[in-house]
Amino acid sequence: MLAFAAAPTLAFGQVGCLPPETPFAYEPPKDDPELREMINDDYQSYIRNTEAYLNCLNQESMRARTEYDAVLKRYMQYFGNEAGVRYEYTE
Numbered sequence: 685m686l687a688f689a690a691a692p693t694l695a696f697g698q699v700g701c702l703p704p705e706t707p708f709a710y711e712p713p714k715d716d717p718e719l720r721e722m723i724n725d726d727y728q729s730y731i732r733n734t735e736a737y738l739n740c741l742n743q744e745s746m747r748a749r750t751e752y753d754a755v756l757k758r759y760m761q762y763f764g765n766e767a768g769v770r771y772e773y774t775e
């Protein structure tokens with residue numbers, strides 16, 4: 685029960701960092717200003733959302749590293765000289 689209570693929780697509805705949808709590779713026609721504007725909007729939206737996505741990834745990376753450091757430090761305190769990470773290699 686303690687592990688569950690201490691586990692990090694996501695905000696309601698948050699599912700992590702989701703990449704934005706890539707705009708369709710459609711060259712805007714020069715003779716249709718309305719369609720041209722729609723395509724421009726798609727690209728601008730993608731650029732803005734990608735910036736937010738990259739910021740989210742950076743924040744998640746920092747959070748994961750901070751958590752990892754805290755757990756590793758606690759592990760070293762608990763086990764001292766006995767601490768050691770065992771890896772299983774499969775080929």
